[in-house]
Amino acid sequence: MSNHTGALPLVKLIEQFERLPGIGRKSAQRLAFHVLDLPIEKAREFAGAILDAHERIKKCSHCQNLTEEELCPICADKSRDETTVCVVEDPRDILAFERTREYKGLYHVLHGLISPMDGVGPEQLTVKELMAGLSDGKAREVIMATNPTVEGEATASYLARLLRPMGLKITRLAYGIPVGGNLEYADEVTLYRALEGRREI
Amino acid sequence: MSNHTGALPLVKLIEQFERLPGIGRKSAQRLAFHVLDLPIEKAREFAGAILDAHERIKKCSHCQNLTEEELCPICADKSRDETTVCVVEDPRDILAFERTREYKGLYHVLHGLISPMDGVGPEQLTVKELMAGLSDGKAREVIMATNPTVEGEATASYLARLLRPMGLKITRLAYGIPVGGNLEYADEVTLYRALEGRREI
Numbered sequence: 001m002s003n004h005t006g007a008l009p010l011v012k013l014i015e016q017f018e019r020l021p022g023i024g025r026k027s028a029q030r031l032a033f034h035v036l037d038l039p040i041e042k043a044r045e046f047a048g049a050i051l052d053a054h055e056r057i058k059k060c061s062h063c064q065n066l067t068e069e070e071l072c073p074i075c076a077d078k079s080r081d082e083t084t085v086c087v088v089e090d091p092r093d094i095l096a097f098e099r100t101r102e103y104k105g106l107y108h109v110l111h112g113l114i115s116p117m118d119g120v121g122p123e124q125l126t127v128k129e130l131m132a133g134l135s136d137g138k139a140r141e142v143i144m145a146t147n148p149t150v151e152g153e154a155t156a157s158y159l160a161r162l163l164r165p166m167g168l169k170i171t172r173l174a175y176g177i178p179v180g181g182n183l184e185y186a187d188e189v190t191l192y193r194a195l196e197g198r199r200e201i
Numbered sequence: 202m203s204n205h206t207g208a209l210p211l212v213k214l215i216e217q218f219e220r221l222p223g224i225g226r227k228s229a230q231r232l233a234f235h236v237l238d239l240p241i242e243k244a245r246e247f248a249g250a251i252l253d254a255h256e257r258i259k260k261c262s263h264c265q266n267l268t269e270e271e272l273c274p275i276c277a278d279k280s281r282d283e284t285t286v287c288v289v290e291d292p293r294d295i296l297a298f299e300r301t302r303e304y305k306g307l308y309h310v311l312h313g314l315i316s317p318m319d320g321v322g323p324e325q326l327t328v329k330e331l332m333a334g335l336s337d338g339k340a341r342e343v344i345m346a347t348n349p350t351v352e353g354e355a356t357a358s359y360l361a362r363l364l365r366p367m368g369l370k371i372t373r374l375a376y377g378i379p380v381g382g383n384l385e386y387a388d389e390v391t392l393y394r395a396l397e398g399r400r401e402i
Contacts, residue, residue: 009254016250047248049217053210
């Protein structure tokens with residue numbers, strides 16, 4: 001392409017977009033042209049937002065969520081229930097839980113899952129920080145809210161073994177059919193889990 | 202969301218991605234987290250590419266294609282056939298034509314289409330520059346290669362009327378069924394045009 005547009009900076013910008021997850025060549029082109037068409041001050045805002053995020057965002061010293069402050073707003077919020085800690089893979093998972101407006105406890109972000117295939121062991125995750133956070137004895141229950149994948153399960157089991165000696169209640173999210181889902185399309189493992197976990201109504 | 206992540210710069214970065222065409226909220230989140238996870242030098246590259254594109258890219262003084270130089274590489278290429286000019290809406294259309302490796306002529310980029318509904322008239326396009334470029338008398342044929350939409354047709358007709366007095370051959374891209382397409386899915390207008398334009402084999 002570089003020999004067709006005479007604009008190397010444009011080719012480079014397209015390449016930048018192409019490196020983003022889920023963005024193919026056509027989309028990258030469309031996005032790059034769009035950004036090029038922006039007024040210069042809007043383009044500066046975009047570039048600035050990228051650098052700003054990098055410079056100003058750090059990890060909460062308590063739960064490892066992303067924050068600008070020493071403590072993230074959830075850890076800093078005294079009205080949250082300190083007796084419950086929900087362990088998640090990623091800061092995005094916190095957004096998902098917060099959208100339910102039901103969970104009032106604290107979180108801990110692992111920033112990954114144990115994955116021997118990818119060479120990720122517990123030492124690459126924030127396991128040490130989790131243990132340190134729990135050492136104040138305030139937590140009563142730790143909810144393992146990692147994804148229902150091989151890595152998510154392995155990580156949940158590993159942490160459960162590690163934390164059980166601390167006398168904590170360790171729970172796992174329920175499996176089952178998604179609300180609004182169609183039984184017909186549920187895979188057999190999910191359906192089996194939904195059956196297994198059935199409750200009286 | 203801003204009250205759930207404690208990271209306003211992250212929220213702002215998500216918003217920046219959300220403003221891009223075809224990027225919804227979930228994708229914007231994914232992209233922002235990805236960019237945040239990049240090593241700082243990669244993030245700087247990305248931000249730099251945005252600003253660089255804006256600072257260094259301008260319009261070719263002859264055909265209005267995007268370029269870093271006074272003339273785009275196509276206009277500067279002496280082996281191109283100066284007797285044919287292909288009029289397109291957008292610099293991206295040039296990429297599409299160049300990919301065919303068949304077209305050897307020059308281009309002219311209108312940077313838009315006539316669209317009274319959006320308040321875009323010929324004076325907002327590079328019509329004046331097209332006339333100026335053709336005034337050297339080298340061109341024999343002008344191919345109207347605007348999209349087969351209402352605006353594309355209107356623009357092609359308008360330009361055809363404008364250029365015909367100059368004694369130029371004015372052509373329009375052929376309509377028909379797309380190669381590799383399925384007749385079953387061709388709309389009736391396309392099929393009618395394909396029938397109308399049938400050729401002896």
